[in-house]
Amino acid sequence: xxxxxxxxxxxxxxxxxxxxxxxxxxxxxxxxxxxxxxxxxxxxxxxxxxxxxxxxxxxxxxxxxxxxxxxxxxxxxxxxxxxxxxxxxxxxxxxxxxxxxxxxxxxxxxxxxxxxxxxxxxxxxxxxxxxxxxxxxxxxxxxxxxxxxxxxxxxxxxxxxxxxxxxxxxxxxxxxxxxxxxxxxxxxxxxxxxxxxxxxxxxxxxxxxxxxxxxxxxxxxxxxxxxxxxxxxxxxxxxxxxxxxxxxxxxxxxxxxxxxxxxxxxxxxxxxxxxxxxxxxxxxxxxxxxxxxxxxxxxxxxxxxxxxxxxxxxxxxxxxxxxxxxxxxxxxxxxxxx
Numbered sequence: 393x394x395x396x397x398x399x400x401x402x403x404x405x406x407x408x409x410x411x412x413x414x415x416x417x418x419x420x421x422x423x424x425x426x427x428x429x430x431x432x433x434x435x436x437x438x439x440x441x442x443x444x445x446x447x448x449x450x451x452x453x454x455x456x457x458x459x460x461x462x463x464x465x466x467x468x469x470x471x472x473x474x475x476x477x478x479x480x481x482x483x484x485x486x487x488x489x490x491x492x493x494x495x496x497x498x499x500x501x502x503x504x505x506x507x508x509x510x511x512x513x514x515x516x517x518x519x520x521x522x523x524x525x526x527x528x529x530x531x532x533x534x535x536x537x538x539x540x541x542x543x544x545x546x547x548x549x550x551x552x553x554x555x556x557x558x559x560x561x562x563x564x565x566x567x568x569x570x571x572x573x574x575x576x577x578x579x580x581x582x583x584x585x586x587x588x589x590x591x592x593x594x595x596x597x598x599x600x601x602x603x604x605x606x607x608x609x610x611x612x613x614x615x616x617x618x619x620x621x622x623x624x625x626x627x628x629x630x631x632x633x634x635x636x637x638x639x640x641x642x643x644x645x646x647x648x649x650x651x652x653x654x655x656x657x658x659x660x661x662x663x664x665x666x667x668x669x670x671x672x673x674x675x676x677x678x679x680x681x682x683x684x685x686x687x688x689x690x691x692x693x694x695x696x697x698x699x700x701x702x703x704x705x706x707x708x709x710x711x712x713x714x715x716x717x718x719x720x721x722x723x724x725x726x727x728x729x730x
Contacts, residue, residue, distance in 0.1 A: 592617025663702025
Protein backbone atom coordinates (compact mmCIF):
# COMPACT_ATOMS: atom_id res chain seq x y z
CA UNK A 393 0.00 0.00 0.00
CA UNK A 394 1.36 3.49 -0.80
CA UNK A 395 1.91 5.96 2.03
CA UNK A 396 -1.33 7.93 2.37
CA UNK A 397 0.59 10.95 3.67
CA UNK A 398 2.41 11.46 0.37
CA UNK A 399 1.06 14.04 -2.10
CA UNK A 400 1.08 13.48 -5.87
CA UNK A 401 1.84 17.18 -6.36
CA UNK A 402 4.72 17.02 -3.91
CA UNK A 403 6.05 13.99 -5.76
CA UNK A 404 6.05 15.94 -9.00
CA UNK A 405 3.29 13.92 -10.66
CA UNK A 406 0.85 15.18 -13.25
CA UNK A 407 -0.97 17.12 -10.51
CA UNK A 408 1.96 19.41 -9.87
CA UNK A 409 3.16 22.39 -11.85
CA UNK A 410 4.66 21.21 -15.15
CA UNK A 411 8.43 21.57 -15.55
CA UNK A 412 9.29 24.64 -17.59
CA UNK A 413 12.24 25.92 -19.55
CA UNK A 414 13.80 28.87 -17.74
CA UNK A 415 16.43 30.79 -19.69
CA UNK A 416 18.00 34.21 -19.08
CA UNK A 417 15.65 34.64 -16.14
CA UNK A 418 12.53 34.26 -18.28
CA UNK A 419 9.98 31.51 -17.68
CA UNK A 420 9.22 29.84 -20.96
CA UNK A 421 7.43 26.84 -22.37
CA UNK A 422 6.62 23.58 -20.68
CA UNK A 423 9.59 21.24 -21.14
CA UNK A 424 8.27 18.86 -23.77
CA UNK A 425 11.13 16.45 -23.20
CA UNK A 426 9.34 15.68 -19.94
CA UNK A 427 5.68 16.43 -20.72
CA UNK A 428 4.10 15.33 -24.02
CA UNK A 429 2.90 18.26 -26.10
CA UNK A 430 -0.65 16.94 -26.17
CA UNK A 431 -0.72 16.80 -22.34
CA UNK A 432 0.49 20.31 -21.54
CA UNK A 433 -1.52 23.40 -20.60
CA UNK A 434 -3.79 25.00 -23.25
CA UNK A 435 -1.96 28.34 -23.32
CA UNK A 436 -0.28 29.68 -26.44
CA UNK A 437 2.85 27.58 -27.05
CA UNK A 438 2.35 26.19 -23.52
CA UNK A 439 3.72 29.43 -22.09
CA UNK A 440 2.96 30.51 -18.51
CA UNK A 441 -0.22 32.38 -17.67
CA UNK A 442 0.20 36.03 -16.75
CA UNK A 443 -0.60 35.23 -13.10
CA UNK A 444 2.21 32.66 -12.95
CA UNK A 445 5.10 35.13 -13.35
CA UNK A 446 6.10 38.34 -11.62
CA UNK A 447 6.34 40.45 -14.77
CA UNK A 448 5.56 40.30 -18.49
CA UNK A 449 7.29 41.97 -21.43
CA UNK A 450 4.64 40.85 -23.91
CA UNK A 451 1.26 39.17 -23.48
CA UNK A 452 -0.63 37.00 -25.93
CA UNK A 453 -4.34 37.62 -25.44
CA UNK A 454 -7.39 36.19 -27.18
CA UNK A 455 -10.47 38.11 -28.29
CA UNK A 456 -13.10 35.46 -29.12
CA UNK A 457 -15.52 37.77 -30.93
CA UNK A 458 -17.01 37.70 -34.42
CA UNK A 459 -20.17 39.83 -34.34
CA UNK A 460 -18.62 42.13 -36.94
CA UNK A 461 -18.36 39.60 -39.77
CA UNK A 462 -20.15 40.05 -43.09
CA UNK A 463 -19.95 36.51 -44.50
CA UNK A 464 -18.89 33.31 -42.72
CA UNK A 465 -19.06 33.43 -38.91
CA UNK A 466 -16.86 31.39 -36.57
CA UNK A 467 -13.79 33.52 -35.80
CA UNK A 468 -14.91 33.64 -32.16
CA UNK A 469 -13.36 30.18 -31.90
CA UNK A 470 -10.09 31.39 -33.45
CA UNK A 471 -8.08 32.03 -30.24
CA UNK A 472 -8.65 28.52 -28.91
CA UNK A 473 -7.82 27.01 -32.31
CA UNK A 474 -4.58 28.96 -32.65
CA UNK A 475 -3.53 27.99 -29.14
CA UNK A 476 -4.25 24.32 -29.85
CA UNK A 477 -2.23 24.58 -33.07
CA UNK A 478 0.72 26.16 -31.27
CA UNK A 479 1.71 23.05 -29.29
CA UNK A 480 4.48 22.12 -31.73
CA UNK A 481 6.27 25.45 -31.46
CA UNK A 482 9.75 25.03 -30.00
CA UNK A 483 11.98 27.45 -28.06
CA UNK A 484 14.59 28.31 -30.72
CA UNK A 485 13.87 30.08 -34.01
CA UNK A 486 16.73 29.12 -36.36
CA UNK A 487 15.57 31.38 -39.20
CA UNK A 488 16.02 34.44 -36.95
CA UNK A 489 18.79 33.10 -34.70
CA UNK A 490 16.79 33.87 -31.58
CA UNK A 491 15.04 32.18 -28.68
CA UNK A 492 12.03 34.50 -28.43
CA UNK A 493 10.90 33.23 -25.03
CA UNK A 494 14.38 33.63 -23.54
CA UNK A 495 14.83 37.15 -24.92
CA UNK A 496 11.64 38.44 -23.28
CA UNK A 497 9.04 37.30 -20.78
CA UNK A 498 6.07 36.21 -22.88
CA UNK A 499 2.84 35.16 -21.16
CA UNK A 500 -0.67 34.12 -22.07
CA UNK A 501 -3.20 36.58 -20.65
CA UNK A 502 -6.25 34.47 -21.46
CA UNK A 503 -9.22 35.92 -23.30
CA UNK A 504 -10.97 39.28 -23.27
CA UNK A 505 -14.69 38.64 -22.83
CA UNK A 506 -16.72 40.64 -25.35
CA UNK A 507 -20.50 40.94 -25.52
CA UNK A 508 -21.65 38.72 -28.44
CA UNK A 509 -24.97 40.59 -28.78
CA UNK A 510 -23.81 44.22 -28.76
CA UNK A 511 -21.01 45.15 -31.12
CA UNK A 512 -20.64 48.62 -29.60
CA UNK A 513 -20.36 47.24 -26.08
CA UNK A 514 -17.90 44.60 -27.28
CA UNK A 515 -15.65 47.23 -28.85
CA UNK A 516 -15.71 49.22 -25.61
CA UNK A 517 -14.95 46.11 -23.56
CA UNK A 518 -11.97 45.19 -25.72
CA UNK A 519 -10.57 48.72 -25.44
CA UNK A 520 -10.98 48.83 -21.65
CA UNK A 521 -9.46 45.39 -21.20
CA UNK A 522 -6.54 46.18 -23.51
CA UNK A 523 -5.81 49.38 -21.59
CA UNK A 524 -5.84 47.44 -18.33
CA UNK A 525 -3.49 44.81 -19.75
CA UNK A 526 -1.13 47.50 -21.02
CA UNK A 527 -0.68 48.62 -17.42
CA UNK A 528 0.81 45.17 -16.72
CA UNK A 529 2.80 44.62 -19.91
CA UNK A 530 4.03 47.07 -22.55
CA UNK A 531 2.98 45.08 -25.64
CA UNK A 532 0.17 42.80 -26.74
CA UNK A 533 -0.22 40.17 -29.44
CA UNK A 534 -3.93 39.64 -30.04
CA UNK A 535 -5.45 36.41 -31.31
CA UNK A 536 -8.83 37.15 -32.90
CA UNK A 537 -11.64 37.15 -33.42
CA UNK A 538 -12.71 39.14 -36.43
CA UNK A 539 -10.94 42.24 -37.69
CA UNK A 540 -13.27 44.59 -35.84
CA UNK A 541 -11.01 44.08 -32.81
CA UNK A 542 -8.18 46.04 -34.47
CA UNK A 543 -10.05 49.31 -33.82
CA UNK A 544 -10.26 49.05 -30.01
CA UNK A 545 -6.69 47.78 -29.93
CA UNK A 546 -5.51 50.84 -31.86
CA UNK A 547 -7.53 53.08 -29.54
CA UNK A 548 -5.76 51.55 -26.57
CA UNK A 549 -2.28 51.68 -28.12
CA UNK A 550 -2.38 54.94 -30.06
CA UNK A 551 -3.96 57.19 -27.45
CA UNK A 552 -0.62 58.97 -26.95
CA UNK A 553 0.58 59.28 -30.54
CA UNK A 554 -0.62 57.96 -33.90
CA UNK A 555 0.95 54.73 -35.11
CA UNK A 556 1.81 53.33 -38.50
CA UNK A 557 -0.24 50.28 -39.45
CA UNK A 558 1.13 47.50 -41.63
CA UNK A 559 -2.00 45.62 -42.63
CA UNK A 560 -1.72 42.15 -44.17
CA UNK A 561 -5.08 41.28 -45.71
CA UNK A 562 -6.85 40.27 -48.88
CA UNK A 563 -9.18 43.22 -48.27
CA UNK A 564 -8.79 46.95 -47.65
CA UNK A 565 -10.95 47.12 -44.50
CA UNK A 566 -11.34 50.85 -45.10
CA UNK A 567 -14.95 50.74 -46.28
CA UNK A 568 -17.41 53.13 -44.71
CA UNK A 569 -20.44 51.04 -43.71
CA UNK A 570 -22.18 47.72 -44.25
CA UNK A 571 -25.99 47.88 -44.17
CA UNK A 572 -25.62 51.22 -42.40
CA UNK A 573 -23.32 49.78 -39.72
CA UNK A 574 -20.17 51.83 -39.17
CA UNK A 575 -18.37 49.26 -37.04
CA UNK A 576 -17.68 45.93 -38.76
CA UNK A 577 -14.68 43.82 -39.74
CA UNK A 578 -14.52 45.74 -43.03
CA UNK A 579 -14.33 49.23 -41.53
CA UNK A 580 -11.78 49.33 -38.67
CA UNK A 581 -9.05 51.24 -40.46
CA UNK A 582 -11.40 53.90 -41.85
CA UNK A 583 -12.65 54.55 -38.32
CA UNK A 584 -9.08 54.51 -36.98
CA UNK A 585 -7.96 57.01 -39.61
CA UNK A 586 -10.96 59.26 -38.93
CA UNK A 587 -10.19 59.16 -35.19
CA UNK A 588 -6.58 60.27 -35.72
CA UNK A 589 -5.12 56.98 -34.51
CA UNK A 590 -3.03 56.37 -37.63
CA UNK A 591 0.13 58.02 -38.88
CA UNK A 592 -1.29 58.53 -42.34
CA UNK A 593 2.15 59.10 -43.85
CA UNK A 594 3.27 55.58 -42.95
CA UNK A 595 0.45 53.01 -43.33
CA UNK A 596 0.51 50.22 -45.89
CA UNK A 597 -1.62 47.27 -46.99
CA UNK A 598 0.13 44.06 -48.03
CA UNK A 599 -1.41 41.20 -50.03
CA UNK A 600 -4.65 42.90 -51.06
CA UNK A 601 -6.45 41.34 -54.00
CA UNK A 602 -9.82 40.38 -55.43
CA UNK A 603 -12.79 42.36 -56.70
CA UNK A 604 -13.85 45.70 -55.19
CA UNK A 605 -17.13 47.56 -55.19
CA UNK A 606 -15.65 50.18 -57.50
CA UNK A 607 -12.55 52.21 -58.38
CA UNK A 608 -13.56 54.75 -55.74
CA UNK A 609 -12.57 52.23 -53.04
CA UNK A 610 -8.93 52.72 -53.98
CA UNK A 611 -9.21 56.51 -54.06
CA UNK A 612 -10.81 56.58 -50.61
CA UNK A 613 -8.16 54.20 -49.29
CA UNK A 614 -5.31 56.47 -50.42
CA UNK A 615 -7.04 59.49 -48.90
CA UNK A 616 -7.23 57.63 -45.58
CA UNK A 617 -3.44 57.28 -45.59
CA UNK A 618 -2.64 53.86 -47.02
CA UNK A 619 -0.09 52.81 -49.59
CA UNK A 620 -0.36 49.30 -51.02
CA UNK A 621 1.66 46.24 -51.95
CA UNK A 622 -1.00 44.18 -53.76
CA UNK A 623 -0.74 40.44 -54.10
CA UNK A 624 -0.30 40.84 -57.86
CA UNK A 625 3.13 42.43 -57.27
CA UNK A 626 4.49 39.95 -54.75
CA UNK A 627 5.80 37.43 -57.31
CA UNK A 628 7.93 40.12 -58.95
CA UNK A 629 9.06 41.73 -55.70
CA UNK A 630 9.74 38.60 -53.68
CA UNK A 631 9.68 38.63 -49.89
CA UNK A 632 12.76 40.87 -49.67
CA UNK A 633 11.19 43.40 -52.03
CA UNK A 634 8.00 43.49 -49.96
CA UNK A 635 10.08 44.07 -46.82
CA UNK A 636 11.91 46.94 -48.51
CA UNK A 637 8.61 48.58 -49.46
CA UNK A 638 7.26 48.24 -45.92
CA UNK A 639 10.41 49.50 -44.21
CA UNK A 640 10.67 52.47 -46.58
CA UNK A 641 7.07 53.39 -45.77
CA UNK A 642 7.25 52.89 -42.00
CA UNK A 643 10.75 54.13 -41.23
CA UNK A 644 11.40 54.43 -37.51
CA UNK A 645 7.82 55.18 -36.52
CA UNK A 646 5.94 53.06 -33.95
CA UNK A 647 4.08 50.41 -35.91
CA UNK A 648 1.14 48.09 -35.32
CA UNK A 649 1.05 44.89 -37.40
CA UNK A 650 -2.44 43.64 -38.22
CA UNK A 651 -2.63 40.26 -39.95
CA UNK A 652 -5.85 38.90 -41.37
CA UNK A 653 -5.13 35.24 -42.03
CA UNK A 654 -6.96 35.58 -45.37
CA UNK A 655 -3.86 37.38 -46.68
CA UNK A 656 -2.80 33.78 -47.31
CA UNK A 657 -4.19 31.94 -50.30
CA UNK A 658 -7.06 29.58 -49.35
CA UNK A 659 -4.69 26.70 -50.10
CA UNK A 660 -2.72 27.77 -47.01
CA UNK A 661 -5.60 29.16 -44.92
CA UNK A 662 -8.97 27.64 -45.80
CA UNK A 663 -10.35 28.29 -42.33
CA UNK A 664 -11.35 31.91 -42.67
CA UNK A 665 -14.49 33.94 -43.25
CA UNK A 666 -13.91 35.73 -46.56
CA UNK A 667 -11.38 33.76 -48.63
CA UNK A 668 -9.96 35.17 -51.87
CA UNK A 669 -7.92 33.26 -54.46
CA UNK A 670 -4.43 34.40 -55.41
CA UNK A 671 -2.96 35.08 -51.98
CA UNK A 672 0.45 34.79 -50.35
CA UNK A 673 1.96 31.47 -49.41
CA UNK A 674 2.65 30.82 -45.75
CA UNK A 675 6.38 30.77 -46.56
CA UNK A 676 6.16 34.25 -48.10
CA UNK A 677 4.25 35.70 -45.15
CA UNK A 678 6.67 34.27 -42.58
CA UNK A 679 9.66 35.53 -44.57
CA UNK A 680 8.22 39.05 -44.73
CA UNK A 681 7.53 39.08 -40.98
CA UNK A 682 11.11 38.03 -40.27
CA UNK A 683 12.27 40.98 -42.35
CA UNK A 684 10.43 43.38 -40.03
CA UNK A 685 12.61 42.58 -37.01
CA UNK A 686 14.06 45.78 -35.62
CA UNK A 687 11.03 47.94 -36.38
CA UNK A 688 9.42 49.64 -33.38
CA UNK A 689 6.53 47.14 -33.19
CA UNK A 690 4.19 48.31 -30.43
CA UNK A 691 1.55 45.60 -30.91
CA UNK A 692 0.04 43.15 -33.33
CA UNK A 693 -2.99 41.02 -34.09
CA UNK A 694 -3.80 37.85 -36.01
CA UNK A 695 -7.47 37.70 -36.91
CA UNK A 696 -10.18 35.92 -38.90
CA UNK A 697 -9.19 32.32 -38.12
CA UNK A 698 -12.48 30.40 -38.35
CA UNK A 699 -11.83 26.76 -37.40
CA UNK A 700 -15.17 25.44 -38.64
CA UNK A 701 -13.81 25.81 -42.19
CA UNK A 702 -10.34 24.49 -41.36
CA UNK A 703 -9.11 20.92 -41.77
CA UNK A 704 -5.97 19.20 -40.49
CA UNK A 705 -5.25 22.46 -38.59
CA UNK A 706 -3.86 24.02 -41.79
CA UNK A 707 -5.06 27.51 -40.91
CA UNK A 708 -4.43 27.14 -37.20
CA UNK A 709 -0.84 26.04 -37.77
CA UNK A 710 -0.25 28.92 -40.20
CA UNK A 711 -1.61 31.36 -37.62
CA UNK A 712 0.42 29.84 -34.79
CA UNK A 713 3.64 30.11 -36.80
CA UNK A 714 2.70 33.65 -37.79
CA UNK A 715 2.41 34.48 -34.09
CA UNK A 716 5.77 32.83 -33.40
CA UNK A 717 7.52 34.90 -36.07
CA UNK A 718 5.85 38.04 -34.72
CA UNK A 719 7.07 37.26 -31.20
CA UNK A 720 10.55 36.69 -32.63
CA UNK A 721 10.47 39.96 -34.58
CA UNK A 722 9.24 41.82 -31.47
CA UNK A 723 12.00 40.39 -29.27
CA UNK A 724 14.74 42.83 -28.25
CA UNK A 725 18.15 42.70 -29.95
CA UNK A 726 20.80 41.41 -29.97
CA UNK A 727 20.07 38.15 -31.69
CA UNK A 728 22.34 35.13 -31.70
CA UNK A 729 24.51 34.85 -34.77
CA UNK A 730 24.92 31.51 -36.53
